[in-house]
Amino acid sequence: MGKIKIGIVGYGNLGRGVEYAIRQNPDMELVAVFTRRQPGDISLKTSGVAVCHYDEMKQYVGKIDVMVLCGGSATDLIVQAPDVAKMFNTVDSFDTHARIPEFYSLVDAAAKPTKHVSIISVGWDPGMFSITRLYNNCILPDAKDYTFWGKGVSQGHSDAIRRVEGVKNGKQYTVPVESAVEQVRTGSNPELTTRQKHTRVCYVVAQPGAELARIESEIKNMPNYFADYDTFVNFISDEEFEKNHNTMPHGGFVIRSGFTGENRENKQLIEYSLKLDSNPEFTSSVLVAYARAAYKLANEASYGAKTVFDIAPALLSPMSNEALREQFL
Numbered sequence: 001m002g003k004i005k006i007g008i009v010g011y012g013n014l015g016r017g018v019e020y021a022i023r024q025n026p027d028m029e030l031v032a033v034f035t036r037r038q039p040g041d042i043s044l045k046t047s048g049v050a051v052c053h054y055d056e057m058k059q060y061v062g063k064i065d066v067m068v069l070c071g072g073s074a075t076d077l078i079v080q081a082p083d084v085a086k087m088f089n090t091v092d093s094f095d096t097h098a099r100i101p102e103f104y105s106l107v108d109a110a111a112k113p114t115k116h117v118s119i120i121s122v123g124w125d126p127g128m129f130s131i132t133r134l135y136n137n138c139i140l141p142d143a144k145d146y147t148f149w150g151k152g153v154s155q156g157h158s159d160a161i162r163r164v165e166g167v168k169n170g171k172q173y174t175v176p177v178e179s180a181v182e183q184v185r186t187g188s189n190p191e192l193t194t195r196q197k198h199t200r201v202c203y204v205v206a207q208p209g210a211e212l213a214r215i216e217s218e219i220k221n222m223p224n225y226f227a228d229y230d231t232f233v234n235f236i237s238d239e240e241f242e243k244n245h246n247t248m249p250h251g252g253f254v255i256r257s258g259f260t261g262e263n264r265e266n267k268q269l270i271e272y273s274l275k276l277d278s279n280p281e282f283t284s285s286v287l288v289a290y291a292r293a294a295y296k297l298a299n300e301a302s303y304g305a306k307t308v309f310d311i312a313p314a315l316l317s318p319m320s321n322e323a324l325r326e327q328f329l
């Protein structure tokens with residue numbers, strides 16, 4: 001059997017991550033990367049792979065099995081996913097939770113009539129965390145869900161800091177409150193407020209001469225982003241920022257804690273945890289596994305938009321079902 005031919009649409013953090021992930025999956029090969037920028041301005045980490053303009057994609061119909069969409073959720077994917085799904089099977093990491101139903105309909109309307117498979121909102125949240133929440137709820141109906149994020153960089157909150165006047169650079173870490181996590185792990189099912197679950201720790205490089213007290217106050221009181229949390233603002237130098245804050249770690253825990261038995265006498269706790277040095281590289285690794293599933297589903301003529309809930313685990317694996325039964329059951 002030939003290799004699964006992959007294309008990447010959009011070459012940012014996820015695009016690079018997909019390129020690396022394909023190197024770890026010998027049943028796949030990267031055929032081309034598509035960008036809205038000048039292709040000549042993009043240098044890939046892999047030789048022998050074409051870099052093309054987004055508008056040249058049509059020429060690759062029949063030469064690429066699955067396009068991995070690596071555009072941003074805010075504005076790119078809502079346009080790109082339906083556009084590309086008319087020509088190719090796709091996977092994407094759309095993570096604007098509130099708009100997923102609308103996004104699903106848009107992509108389904110593009111993929112189904114043109115006989116393509118599009119797996120949407122793949123990654124870790126939405127993605128692996130969503131699967132965990134679903135399994136946990138089916139298995140333990142009498143229980144409570146908790147999701148903690150971090151310690152990790154929130155792109156949205158980091159962007160919000162950088163928009164404050166007088167801020168040259170900034171990064172925000174979401175940090176789960178240790179005592180709250182421990183309390184949940186005891187199975188006591190506490191009611192926790194937003195503030196009790198996470199703190200927000202900011203590292204800010206100020207413009208020379210900027211009023212630090214005003215910047216700190218503006219950040220801490222910013223509605224929707226920081227006002228509902230205990231927020232800590234640390235002013236640091238450019239050098240310290242470059243040295244200590246140039247990576248994108250993330251992770252978190254999904255916990256469901258509940259009871260079974262005649263009188264709910266037995267506590268049952270499920271925990272799924274991720275500790276990621278690189279959020280985009282992990283997300284890309286999930287996308288690549290789901291690209292394999294998209295390829296298999298297309299071969300079965302099971303067309304249209306899907307979410308991670310629709311994908312049987314065996315479809316993610318390069319191994320045969322017999323080998324999976326032997327190794328993992």
Ligand code: NDP
Nearest residue numbers: 010011012013014035036070071072073093123124125126
């Ligand atoms: P980036 O900002 O790095 O890239 C987004 C797009 O911006 C790229 O596809 C690229 O498109 C363009 N771009 C990238 N770098 C540059 C540059 N230097 N100059 C101009 N344009 C550039 O975003 P990420 O890759 O970090 O993340 C993409 C999305 O992934 C996020 O919006 C987030 O929603 C989602 N995500 C989902 C997760 C999940 O668990 N489901 C987890 C993590 C992220 P082009 O090449 O066409 O210019």
